Amino acid sequence: MPPVTIIDLQDAAFGYAGTPIVSGATVSIAPGEVVAVLGPNGAGKSTLVKGLLGLTEHLSGRANVLDQPLEEVDRRRIGYVPQRHTLANSVRATVAEIVAIGRLPYRSWWRPWRRDAYADRQAIARALEVVGLGERAGADVSALSGGQQRRVLIARALAASPDVLIMDEPTAGVDHANQLILAGVLETLAARGTTMLIVTHELQALADVITRVLVVDEGTISWDGSPADFTTMTGAPLDGHHHGHSPEHRSTPGHLPTDTFDRGSSHA
Amino acid sequence: MLELLDYAFMRNALIAALLIGAAAPQVGIFLVQRRLSLIGDGLGHVALAGVAIGLLTSSEPVLTALVTAVLAAVAIEVARSRGGPSSDLALALMFYGGIAAGVVLIGLSPQGTPANLTSYLFGSITATTTTDLYIFLALTVTVVATSILLRPWLFAVAQDEEYARASGLPVVRINLLLSILTAVTVVVSMRVVGLLLISALMIIPNASAQLLSRSFASATRIAVAFGLVSALGGVVTSFYAETPSGATIVLIALVVFCVAAAASAIQHRRDAAHARAERHDHEHGPDCGHTAIAHGDHMDYLHDGHRHAAHADHYDEHAAGGHTHEAGGHTHEHAGGAR
Ligand SMILES: [Zn+2]
Ligand SMILES: [Zn+2]
Ligand SMILES: [Zn+2]
Ligand SMILES: [Zn+2]
Ligand SMILES: [Zn+2]
Numbered sequence: 001m002p003p004v005t006i007i008d009l010q011d012a013a014f015g016y017a018g019t020p021i022v023s024g025a026t027v028s029i030a031p032g033e034v035v036a037v038l039g040p041n042g043a044g045k046s047t048l049v050k051g052l053l054g055l056t057e058h059l060s061g062r063a064n065v066l067d068q069p070l071e072e073v074d075r076r077r078i079g080y081v082p083q084r085h086t087l088a089n090s091v092r093a094t095v096a097e098i099v100a101i102g103r104l105p106y107r108s109w110w111r112p113w114r115r116d117a118y119a120d121r122q123a124i125a126r127a128l129e130v131v132g133l134g135e136r137a138g139a140d141v142s143a144l145s146g147g148q149q150r151r152v153l154i155a156r157a158l159a160a161s162p163d164v165l166i167m168d169e170p171t172a173g174v175d176h177a178n179q180l181i182l183a184g185v186l187e188t189l190a191a192r193g194t195t196m197l198i199v200t201h202e203l204q205a206l207a208d209v210i211t212r213v214l215v216v217d218e219g220t221i222s223w224d225g226s227p228a229d230f231t232t233m234t235g236a237p238l239d240g241h242h243h244g245h246s247p248e249h250r251s252t253p254g255h256l257p258t259d260t261f262d263r264g265s266s267h268a
Numbered sequence: 269m270l271e272l273l274d275y276a277f278m279r280n281a282l283i284a285a286l287l288i289g290a291a292a293p294q295v296g297i298f299l300v301q302r303r304l305s306l307i308g309d310g311l312g313h314v315a316l317a318g319v320a321i322g323l324l325t326s327s328e329p330v331l332t333a334l335v336t337a338v339l340a341a342v343a344i345e346v347a348r349s350r351g352g353p354s355s356d357l358a359l360a361l362m363f364y365g366g367i368a369a370g371v372v373l374i375g376l377s378p379q380g381t382p383a384n385l386t387s388y389l390f391g392s393i394t395a396t397t398t399t400d401l402y403i404f405l406a407l408t409v410t411v412v413a414t415s416i417l418l419r420p421w422l423f424a425v426a427q428d429e430e431y432a433r434a435s436g437l438p439v440v441r442i443n444l445l446l447s448i449l450t451a452v453t454v455v456v457s458m459r460v461v462g463l464l465l466i467s468a469l470m471i472i473p474n475a476s477a478q479l480l481s482r483s484f485a486s487a488t489r490i491a492v493a494f495g496l497v498s499a500l501g502g503v504v505t506s507f508y509a510e511t512p513s514g515a516t517i518v519l520i521a522l523v524v525f526c527v528a529a530a531a532s533a534i535q536h537r538r539d540a541a542h543a544r545a546e547r548h549d550h551e552h553g554p555d556c557g558h559t560a561i562a563h564g565d566h567m568d569y570l571h572d573g574h575r576h577a578a579h580a581d582h583y584d585e586h587a588a589g590g591h592t593h594e595a596g597g598h599t600h601e602h603a604g605g606a607r
Binding site for chain 2: 053054055074075076078080082084089090091092093094097098100101102104105107109110129132133134135136138139140143144145148156160177178180181
């Protein structure tokens with residue numbers, strides 16, 4: 001049965017070691033929504049989304065994910081695309097080997113001869129197809145460009161067939177051309193009805209996909225509304241890229257409406 | 269040449285070398301991946317204290333070393349997971365305390381000759397008894413079977429611990445398991461390689477294999493092959509040259525590393541010369557609109573009259589027919605654009 005609400009927070013608090021960083025968070029996200037989470041660095045947006053992933057402590061209030069209390073939900077149904085600037089590791093791994101990690105929660109070590117190996121391979125191939133890396137399954141991940149590595153991380157999350165994708169800065173530190181490709185991937189996912197929660201500084205790059213904007217500031221959700229209202233509020237045009245068509249768009253210096261939230265802190 | 273098989277101690281040493289040559293690199297690759305290359309070294313230090321306890325109480329030193337090393341491995345993982353500024357110092361205290369206590373206690377024991385101590389520290393081909401061998405066999409089978417069965421989990425946790433935690437994998441237990449596997453490998457290797465050099469056989473074959481492979485799977489296989497060559501080669505060499513086996517094994521592993529480094533440099537130069545396609549942001553795929561043509565093990569995409577094949581982060585220019593790369597490359601304008 002498909003979930004009624006994907007994320008349902010009521011006065012929820014999240015933090016570390018018993019100390020709340022985010023509190024009083026109330027929001028309800030329905031299937032199919034693509035939500036941008038904006039806000040200055042250190043204001044709590046990472047703490048909030050990582051709370052939904054079980055990576056920070058849920059301290060009080062109600063936090064339901066996929067209609068179940070956060071602590072009981074099947075983690076495989078929540079896809080996570082972490083903020084990573086490089087996938088290069090101290091050992092070599094191919095794109096397919098990294099994406100296969102996404103299938104791992106479905107496997108049991110005591111059944112290495114399991115019959116679903118074929119299904120795993122299919123899921124990995126499909127995930128790579130969606131992010132446009134089908135041809136590079138066998139490539140060494142450290143040889144890929146930053147944008148391609150970001151798409152590998154998206155494919156790893158997709159391989160687990162999640163009901164919701166939580167992404168941390170998927171477009172940060174990626175050149176403009178690759179941002180357009182990434183935005184295209186997110187559009188494909190949105191068109192398939194994938195619910196997404198995207199922490200970002202680059203709203204403009206994702207303007208075509210976003211259906212809702214949350215602003216996290218001073219440890220709580222301080223604003224919640226449509227992209228159009230957000231544009232009106234900040235006064236900056238949230239103009240969409242029609243990626244891949246007009247080259248003149250690519251040279252337009254991207255002035256990000258979210259700059260108004262950046263208190264001059266440089267995010268890595 | 270085969271006369272060395274006439275000696276019972278050489279048969280034992282060669283079988284022990286076979287076991288550790290296969291097991292050490294398989295565990296070591298995860299230590300390299302987690303940047304914990306020196307943990308094996310520390311556990312070797314602590315295991316010496318275990319050996320000393322065995323000698324003093326006249327019990328089997330291999331078993332007392334095993335218990336000590338496994339307890340230390342658990343303590344290390346607990347200290348690491350608690351983190352904090354003092355965890356690094358706590359490890360140092362444990363490692364130095366272990367080796368100091370080991371040297372002093374072995375000196376006090378009846379069998380505490382300098383030769384005996386040296387054989388524990390640097391390995392010896394005459395040290396492996398038949399009892400040892402049965403213990404090693406049982407331990408190695410356990411280590412190899414565990415690391416093969418749980419390889420995907422060990423890989424996932426070492427690759428991205430945060431992601432593993434978010435997807436509900438048992439991160440703490442997997443890390444603890446790796447630590448214990450390391451301790452067991454240390455003990456299996458202590459007779460032939462010696463407690464001070466054990467870490468080298470876990471790490472150096474992996475360092476060499478990394479130079480020659482693109483995937484984790486092939487890197488593991490190559491590292492095991494290098495581990496076997498080094499361990500067996502070291503034991504045989506040490507028989508003829510009358511050198512300590514552990515040190516000989518490590519030197520051979522280093523020679524293998526140098527050869528691998530030279531081979532990878534040559535490969536690199538060859539790669540740099542191949543024909544790249546003109547740069548484009550478009551990614552070819554089944555629905556990209558370009559005609560796909562099967563070419564050996566991959567697809568070529570017909571792109572403005574050229575055949576483009578994915579390679580690393582770019583596309584290569586491929587020629588029709590034989591799988592030869594066009595020399596020289598070319599420049600041309602994209603007529604129709606990517607889409
Ligand atoms: Zn194409
Ligand atoms: Zn080709
Ligand atoms: Zn071309
Ligand atoms: Zn092309
Ligand atoms: Zn190439």
